[in-house]
Amino acid sequence: MSTQIIWGGTLLTGFNAAGEPVLLQDAGIACEAGAILATGPLADLKAAYPDATVTGGRDFAITPGFVNAHHHVGLTPLQLGSPDHPLELWFASRIALRDVDLYADTLFSAFEMIESGVTTVQHLHSRAPGTPADILAAAEKVVSAYRDIGMRASYSMALRDQNRLVYEADQDFVARLPEELRPAASAFFQRFTVPLSDQVAVFEELLARHGHGDRIRIQIAPANLHWLSEEALDVTGELQRRTGLPVHMHVLETPYQKAYARKRTGGSALAHLDRLGLLGPHFTIGHGVWMSEADIELAADxxxxxxxxxxSNFRLKSGVAPVNRFLARSIPVAIGIDEAGINDDRDMLQEMRLVLRAHREPGIDAPHPSPAQVLRMATEGGARTTPFAGRIGRLEAGMAADLVMFDWPAVTYPYQDDGLGFVEVLVQRAKAKAVHSVLIAGEFVYRERRFTRLDRDAVLAGLAEALGKPKTPAEQDRIALSQALLPHVRRFYGGYLDGQGDEPFYRPSGRF
Structure with a gap:
């Protein structure tokens, strides 16, 4: 295979042990067969690989590709009909979402991610209706979309075997509904009720098909404590120990989930997972907004x-995660855009700026993340949560050639004082329009601001045409069911937090 050299005026290879960026000037990478052969000054690379094709220039800045470490859907819930309710009400609101083809849907968000520099996505498929065969077919549509656009993806179908709407058994919730609502609610729950053994069989089949792919891998994603029986949690541990795969689980996203854990376990959700042997370097906590100081210490240990x-935490009123405490305890942190970013898109550059700004606690000496810490979250931090850990997140020999080429004049126009460091400027000023090209496994999947494999305009036109048709009777029925269930879901959570002693959303540093 041919060797290529990609170079720029500035190359960020990664971060050193102290968390400082490692920068090279007039430097690049040499890659072949999707992997990096060497990094270094352009002159050295040309001398070592005289027959290589050379791409780049001094006006480019090159970074490792970004990792969106927590992602669910393409078209956003807002686009498909659900406003941003608090999370527990949002589940009921989302019953009303329109049907959309999963292949085109996945491509929609993949376009957005890639053009903002995301090369790897952790796709957590929350649920799919129907039989195991239907669930496999849904998974294959998502996987096919990522394969066709050339993106690196870690895919999972979430394990989930109880409490499909509120934080109690489906049948108990249905029993308290007005009699006229019970048949429709029961039928809806039944569409998503699949025996745990069948869910494991789906996982095994997906692992057999995609578990060793170059750009597509499979992971384990138990949904959340309230959605999982003790049996399902035990199965999660067994799968992880047998396969060695990473686990990504929503934990303590809202105060209601913290209260549920107390009601069910008598204490902390995280402590309960630890007693079951689930915690370790392979385990990623999704959200973790309502972790206590004891939880944080346990996670660090x-x-x-x-x-x-x-x-997502802002949009769904979940709270502000204690990110500064995570960093103070040297807990690895990744960044996920989840259902959608603050502007209802999947712009990782924008998400990094939000993380940078949201955790600037009041006070001159109060803690706050640095631009370097945030950029590290979006690269190395995200990489270690995926099955691709050790292959992505840095630009050095032996790693995958996943990188972003920024048009640096576009980042800094009309002026940028050179007294600030490269990472400070990149994180705070770079916009998606400055992403010139993106390589994944050494392939230009986005070159000169155009996708190389697929026609974006045609895909979006197809989506627009499909969703421009009148709502189907099934969609209309779900809208009616959602509207009818919302007040009952709201009533269920009335008083749910009473006596829980929950901490406020804002936690001043002095509290710790």
Missing amino acids: RGVCICHNCS
Whole structure:
């Protein structure tokens, strides 16, 4: 295979042990067969690989590709009909979402991610209706979309075997509904009720098909404590120990989930997972907004990772995660855009700025993340939560050639004082329009601001045409069911937090 050299005026290879960026000037990478052969000054690379094709220039800045470490859907819930309710009400609101083809839907968000520099996505498929065969077919549509656009993806179908709407058994919730609502609610729950053994069989089949792919891998994603029986949690541990795969689980996203854990376990959700042997460096906590100081210490001791989903936490009124405490305890943190970013898109550059700004606690000496810490979250932090850990997140020999080429004049126009460091400027000023090209496994999947494999305009036109048709009877029925169930879901959570002693959303540093 041919060797290529990609170079720029500035190359960020990664971060050193102290968390400082490692920068090279007039430097690049040499890659072949999707992997990096060497990094270094352009002159040295040309001398070592005289027959290589050379791409780049001094006006480019090159970074490792970004990792969106927590992602669910393409078209956003807002686009498909659900406003941003608090999370527990949002589940009921989302019953009304329109049907959309999963292949085109996945491509929609993949376009947005890639053009903002995301090369790897952790796709957490929350649920799909129907039989195991239907669930496999849904998974294949998502996987096919990522394969066709050329993106690196870690895919999972979430394990989930109880409490499909509120934090109690489906049948108990249905029993308290007005009699006229019970048949429709029961039928809806039944569409998503699949025996745990069948869910494991789906996982095994997906692992057999995609578990060793170059750009597509499979991971384990138990949904959340309230959605999982003790049996399902035990199965999660068994799958992880047998396969060695990473685990990504929503944990303590809202105060209601913290209250549920107390009601069910008598204490902390995280402590309960630890008693079951689930925690360790392989385990990623999705959200972790309502972790206590004891939870944070436990996470640090066990070496777990945390995926911070800043936009989602704001949009769904979940709270502000104690990210500064995570960093103070050296807990690895990743960034996930979740359902959608603060502007209802999947712009990782924007998400990094939100993380940077949201955790600037009041006070001259109060803690706050640095631009370097945030950029590290979006690269190395995210990489270690995926099955691609050790292959992505840095630009050095032996790693995958996943990188972003920024048009640096576009980042800094009309002026940028050179007294600030490269990472400070990149994180705070770079916009998606400055992303010139993106390589994944050494392939230009986005070159000169155009996708190389697929026609974006045609895909979006197809989506617009499909969704421009009148709502189907099934969609209309779900809208009616959602509207009818919302007040009952709201009533269920009335008083749910009473006597829980929950901490406020804002936690001043003095509290710790």
